[in-house]
Amino acid sequence: MALPPVFDKLRLPVIGSPLFIISNPQLVIAQCTSGVVGSMPALNARPASQLDEWLAEITEALAAWDKAHPDQPAAPFAINQIVHKSNDRLEHDMQMCAKYRVPVVITSLGAREDVNQAVHSWGGVVLHDIINNRFAHKAIEKGADGLIAVAAGAGGHASVKSPFAMVQEIRQWFDGPLALSGAIASGGAVLATQAMGADLAYIGSAFIATHEARAVEGYKQMIVDCDSDDIVYSNFYTGVHGNYLKGSIRNSGMDPDKLPESDPTKMNFATGEGSNSAKAWKDIWGCGQGIGAITAVTGTADLVERLRREYAAARVRLR
Ligand SMILES: Cc1cc2nc3c(=O)[nH]c(=O)nc-3n(C[C@H](O)[C@H](O)[C@H](O)COP(=O)(O)O)c2cc1C
Numbered sequence: 001m002a003l004p005p006v007f008d009k010l011r012l013p014v015i016g017s018p019l020f021i022i023s024n025p026q027l028v029i030a031q032c033t034s035g036v037v038g039s040m041p042a043l044n045a046r047p048a049s050q051l052d053e054w055l056a057e058i059t060e061a062l063a064a065w066d067k068a069h070p071d072q073p074a075a076p077f078a079i080n081q082i083v084h085k086s087n088d089r090l091e092h093d094m095q096m097c098a099k100y101r102v103p104v105v106i107t108s109l110g111a112r113e114d115v116n117q118a119v120h121s122w123g124g125v126v127l128h129d130i131i132n133n134r135f136a137h138k139a140i141e142k143g144a145d146g147l148i149a150v151a152a153g154a155g156g157h158a159s160v161k162s163p164f165a166m167v168q169e170i171r172q173w174f175d176g177p178l179a180l181s182g183a184i185a186s187g188g189a190v191l192a193t194q195a196m197g198a199d200l201a202y203i204g205s206a207f208i209a210t211h212e213a214r215a216v217e218g219y220k221q222m223i224v225d226c227d228s229d230d231i232v233y234s235n236f237y238t239g240v241h242g243n244y245l246k247g248s249i250r251n252s253g254m255d256p257d258k259l260p261e262s263d264p265t266k267m268n269f270a271t272g273e274g275s276n277s278a279k280a281w282k283d284i285w286g287c288g289q290g291i292g293a294i295t296a297v298t299g300t301a302d303l304v305e306r307l308r309r310e311y312a313a314a315r316v317r318l319r
Contacts, residue, residue, distance in 0.1 A: 001175040003199055004125050004145065006103050010075050010200075011035025012308050014190055015127075015148075015179055016300075017204040018080035018106060019213070020044065020156070020281050025054050027212040029061045030300035032074040035308075037200075039078035039106060042093035044214075051093055055079075055100040078104035078127070083112045090115075098122055107144065111135075116143035127179060131159035133169040146177025148202050153183035155205040155288030157242040158233070164196060171197045183228070183290030187310025191318075203307075205288040210300045219285050220297045222247050227292035232256045237280035248285040 016023075016031035016038050023040030031038030038058075045051035062074040079102045081093060094115065097105060101122040107115060108129050119126045120143070128139035129148035136147050149170060151163035159166075163182055170178060180193040181202035190201040208215050209223040222230075222245050232249065235241045236259040246256035298306075 001177075003177050006076050006125055007037075007177075007200070009035075009073050010037065011072070012187075012190065012304060012311060013194060013200045014304070014307065015039060015078065015200050015202045016207050017148075017181060017202045018078070019204055019208065020286070022208055022213050022215050024212075024214045025057045025061070027207065027210065027214070027300060028058055028077050029065075029074075030210070030212045031207070031304070032058075032062055032077050033065045033069075034301045034304035035072070035075050036304055037075050037078055037104060039080055039104070041080040041082065042096070043082060043087070043089065048089050048092050051096045052099070055096055055102070059100050076103035078102070078106050080106040080108060081115065082109050083107050083115055084109040094118055097124070106148065107139075111139040111142040111144060113142045116145075125177075127177065129181075131157075132161060133166070136170050136174065140174060140176070146179070146199075147174065148179040148181060149198070150202075151180065151182035153228070153231075153243070153289035154181045155208075155243055156286045157238070157240050158182060158288070160233075160241075163193075167193075167196045167198050183288050185290035185293035187307045187312070188314040189290070189293075190307060190311050191314040205286075205291055206294055206303060207300065208287070209291075209294050209297045210303055211297065212300050215285075217297075219245075219248070222285065223287060223291045223294050224296060226287075228289040231287060231289050231291075232259070234259045235262045236260060237262070237284050242286060243288055245285045245287045248283060252279060252283055 014036040018039045018041045028038035045054050066073045104125050105119045106127050116126050126144045127146045128144035130136045149166040178198045179200040179202040180198035184201045184203050185206040193201040209220045230246050231243050232246050239262045249256035
């Protein structure tokens with residue numbers, strides 16, 4: 001099935017995925033003007049009233065870009081909504097998305113029919129992120145337009161599933177929009193997602209090491225300096241398993257290879273806080289396994305340009 005027309009303006013089949021705390025209007029605008037979907041969690045705007053300002057800023061910047069570059073229009077932007085019951089801002093944040101007719105809404109942690117219908121009422125597209133085939137079925141039954149398969153090795157809350165297993169299973173029954181995430185940080189890997197049957201690569205950690213990302217320099221540099229050996233998969237900080245940079249855990253005085261188990265019932269998905277997580281995300285740095293491909297902190301446009309070059313070269317290689 002063809003992708004919805006909103007994705008026609010992409011110059012590379014990539015979504016810059018939402019990153020708690022880190023994504024901001026600067027990063028989103030740079031991603032979209034570079035030709036990939038830019039996104040951010042609504043919850044990054046704090047207080048809630050800041051979302052109105054941020055959406056105005058993004059909408060105006062992209063309109064100005066399109067006016068100045070009619071032959072190279074910006075890719076659409078996306079807002080991530082945590083639809084879990086612990087998010088008491090959801091109604092307000094959805095009203096803001098309606099006001100700006102946000103073109104793509106990425107929903108996480110529970111699929112909600114009313115949210116999907118609301119997005120459709122202004123012509124938006126909903127992509128729901130899932131970690132297994134059962135949740136994928138549920139999301140489509142509840143009216144999501146497409147899926148984001150979060151596979152093993154992804155930054156933040158990741159699954160333990162092979163990307164091959166996930167895409168193969170989903171493509172047995174679903175031919176709609178499918179993005180794939182987990183450790184993608186090269187143009188060859190973007191092409192591989194399409195070869196497997198997905199439509200779009202969903203990339204997070206690589207964008208943390210950009211000038212526009214709202215992360216401290218030590219975090220960006222650790223991504224440049226580290227590789228997959230430096231990532232630990234643990235539920236200690238939020239109650240849900242996720243991938244983190246071991247160095248940030250050592251900096252907090254703990255041994256990343258000896259972390260105890262956590263209590264999932266203590267998790268608050270809206271704040272990112274769980275039973276042991278006073279510092280999760282801010283000081284304990286989420287990160288996927290794909291960072292061996294990141295060798296420098298660069299501008300977002302330069303990162304996307306590298307991906308585009310590598311993607312083109314991979315296509316030639318496979319001819
Ligand atoms: C620091 C960090 C914060 C994240 N925050 C969110 C979030 O708020 N909402 C969400 O849906 N996904 C979040 N994710 C997951 C990403 O959107 C995406 O699934 C993941 O980064 C893809 O894997 P990669 O990092 O290996 O590219 C986060 C990931 C990281 C690394």
